Structure formats: structure tokens, C-alpha cells
Amino acid sequence: MTILVGVVALFAATFFVVWTRERRQRRTHPVAAGLRPEISLPFEEEFELYHNALSLCSMKIRVCLAELDIPYRSHPIDLIETGAYETLSRHFLSVNPAATVPVLVHDGHPVYESHEQIRYAAAHAPPDRASLVPDDPALRSTMERWIDRSSLTEDPIEHGDESAGNAVPGLTLAIFAAMIDRIGYTKILEGVLFHFDKKRPFMFLLFKAMGLERMGKIPLAVKLIARSRKQMDVHLDALEKELGASGGPWILGDPYSLADVSWLVIFERLAQLDTLHAFAADGLRPGCAAYFERLRARPAYREAILEHPHPLISYGTNRIRSAKAANPALRAVLEGRPASAAR
Ligand SMILES: N[C@@H](CCC(=O)N[C@@H](CS)C(=O)NCC(=O)O)C(=O)O
Secondary structure (H helix, E strand, C coil), X not given: CHHHHHHHHHHHHHHHHHHHHHHHHCCCCCCCCEECCCCXXXXXXXXXXXXXXXXXXXXXXXXXXXXXXXXXXXXXXXXXXXXXXHHHCHHHHHHCCCCCCCEEEECCEEEECHHHHHHHHHHCCCCCCCCCCCCCHHHHHHHHHHHHCCCCCCCXXXXXXXXXXXXXXXXXXXXHHHHHHHCCHHHXXXXXXXXXXXXHHHHHHHHHHXXXXXXXXXXXXXHHHHHHHHHHHHHHHHHHHHHHHHCCCECCECXXXXXXXXXXXXXXXHHHCCCHHHCCXXXXXXXXXXXXXXXXXXXXXXHHHHCCCCHHHHHHHHHHHXXXXXXXXXXXXXXXXXXXXXX
């Protein structure tokens, strides 16, 4: 018995020492947005991108680089949803101490925050490419407004009224819950030990334990999804109006701009969530539905999204689709329709 207590105490002490040391080395902190010329990172190519297939902000900068035809060296980084907390690795923290993707690196200097990265990339457009930023100041200010209205900012859950990007994380809970059933508990545990926002790994543990099918039994998730859905409705109504006023085909009318880059990924996320039809299709916001089809037809969509697939994303979308088909109450939670309404 004494030996057993001794072994347990030794194990606990060793664990505590290792954890404390690791935690110190994996400390995270916020970073200022934009180019950080004072930081130098190892690099091989003019542009390098640390990104993830699922991450909305990563999709945005990939689309932008594809539109501008800027080649880059790709560094795929896992999030827990796609396999592991690689963003918490010591290596990645040396690239971004805020532990988030994407990070654009230009000549070895990081540019943080995707809405700043697209502006930065546009300012470095090759001379033979349209810069995606109109010269006309009025159009430029409209573009900025629509970039902001699609951006994911700090503490998005509390600011869904401000932008569609902030309304997205609440809706994304469904695909989180679907994807996480393929990830082991020990991987999530790394987040419990080291993630800067402990709510997130605990949320994944809960989703994994409960399963997507029982998401409707988590009152906080149900409330958040309903609120995010309403917020997204408001943002899309505004976009529908703007597309009508500009006459399309793009947000500013004729010129395709950074605003369109930013909105493409919002629609793509709704499609990944198998919920696009509840927001823009079949006579519901036809302007937005047709707009997304036009965005999808651009070569950048193929290059930046279709050519960066992840098996767990398609797995997640299919899981959501089949779970809703088998469970009308879950469909009602995710799509806001009465449980009896079939698609
Ligand atoms: N405002 C940042 C948001 C960056 C962000 O939150 N990235 C997410 C993926 S979309 C992330 O890396 N999350 C890491 C985690 O949750 O552990 C941007 O626009 O770049």
C-alpha cells in the first residue's frame, strides 16, 4: 500500500513538473493585426501560408491568393477538428503566439489576422493582376464595410450582430460535433492542458461524449445556434439588398473585390454545414443564392477550396445530413424549422 501511494505521488509530481514546464513554453498571447516587420521567421519562398482546410479565415486568404495568382509555400496546420492541437505546438507558437491560423508570411515577416492578410496581399498583387481593391474611394469604403461585415473578430460569439463572420462559429457547432467523433479523447486532452481558452476543449469533450444526435439536449448549444441563425438572417438580408442595389454580379457591381473574397467563405461554410438551403436557395434570398453560384464558378474557388479537401470535413457534412434525416428535432435545432417540416 505504501509503495502504491509512493508510486502515485511520484507520478503526480512528475506530471506536475512536466506540465508546468510545458505550459510555460506554450504560453500564448494576443498579437497585433497586420504586418509585423520586427518579427523574422525562417522562410524559403516570398509568400508562405500557415493554414487549415476547415478554418474559415484560412479559406479566405487562400481564395485571395488564388485570385491574385500569388504563389505561396503551404504549411497545413491541424486544428483539433482536423486531428490535433497543432496550433499549440511549440513550433507553431513561434510563428503565431496567439495560436491561431491563418498566418501569412512575407519575406519572413508574419502578417496576422485574415482581414489584414487579404488587404496586404492585394497591396502586393502582381502587376498584371487586378488588385481586388477599387480606385474609387466610395466603392472602396463600401468594400471595407462588407469586409468588416464578414470578418471574424475577437470574441466572435459576443459580436454576432456585427458580422456574419462572428455569427458563423455558433452555427459551426454542428460540424464540430460531427467531426470530433473521429478524434481521440487524448488529443482533446492536450487542449485541456494547454489551450488558452479552456471552454473550447471542454466543449469538444462534451460534444464527443454526447454525439451530434444529442446536440439538441445541450441548452446552451441550442440557444447559441438559434441566436447565430437569427444574426446570420439579418446579415444575409442586408447582403441580398446590397446585391440588388449594386445590380451585381458582385457586391460592388462590376468589379470583383476583396468583399467578395470575404463573403465566399461564409457561404462555403453554410454549405459545409448542410444548411445553405435554409439561408439562400429555392426562392429564399435568390440574389445571394445566385451570387454564391457565381463565386463558386471562379477558378479561385477550385484552387483555394476544392483543392484543399479534408476527409473529416466531408465526413462532418455527411454526418450532419444523415443525422438530420433521421432526427427531425435535430433538423429543427439546426435549421430553425418546426420539427415536422421535411425538406
Ligand atoms: N480573427 C482571426 C481569427 C483566427 C482564428 O480564430 N482562427 C481559428 C480557426 S478559424 C483558430 O486558429 N483556432 C484555433 C483554436 O481554436 O484552437 C483571423 O481573422 O485570422
